Amino acid sequence: TAVALALVAGTGLFARSLLAGLALNARFDSARIASTDIALAPLAYSPERAAELYGRVLQRAVENPAIAGIATSASGGGMSARGNLTIDGVSRQFPYFMAVRYVDAAYFQTMRMRILKGRGFAAADRPGGPQVCIVSESFGRMIAAGGDPLGRRISVMMGGKLDAEIVGVTEDLFTTTRDA
Secondary structure (H helix, E strand, C coil): CHHHHHHHHHHHHHHHHHHHHHCCCCCCCHHHCCCCCCCCHHHCCCHHHHHHHHHHHHHHHHHCCCCCCCCCEEEEEEECCCEEEEECCEEEEECCCEEEEEECCCHHHHCCCCEEEECCCCCCCCCCCCCEEEEEHHHHHHHHCCCCCCCCEEEEECCCEEEEEEEEEECCCCCCCCCC
């Protein structure tokens, strides 16, 4: 009887968690998005040769009338739970994993994600210029402690230095339960 009760309770909790997970991205229509990862470094592609291939793939995709939009993104790693971020020159420890994703200017429009505050990426946001970033709504709320995250600077070292000004806030997009 005790095992049966534990199984029934566990099933109920699992079902409740599953329903809550399904409601996380209620406005986001993932059925019409195709995504893939392309890793060319293990195939001995030089950065120049990889950029040329990516350019050809993007051009062919843009020319395809069945494709409404295309964007590129790359994982920038992340900071593990209990890691330190420097916000406006002050080091703070955060209890959650923080993922960094490098995206192009078309990413938010292609993914149909709204910029809620501030701006999207601009033509001036190029390599060699000042680093800027767009943060999720929940992350912005966490680092600004309820205030305005726009204009704040985030600095962290994760395989490469990130020292960026927050110029925009976008809605949350949960891709794993860890994000929630």
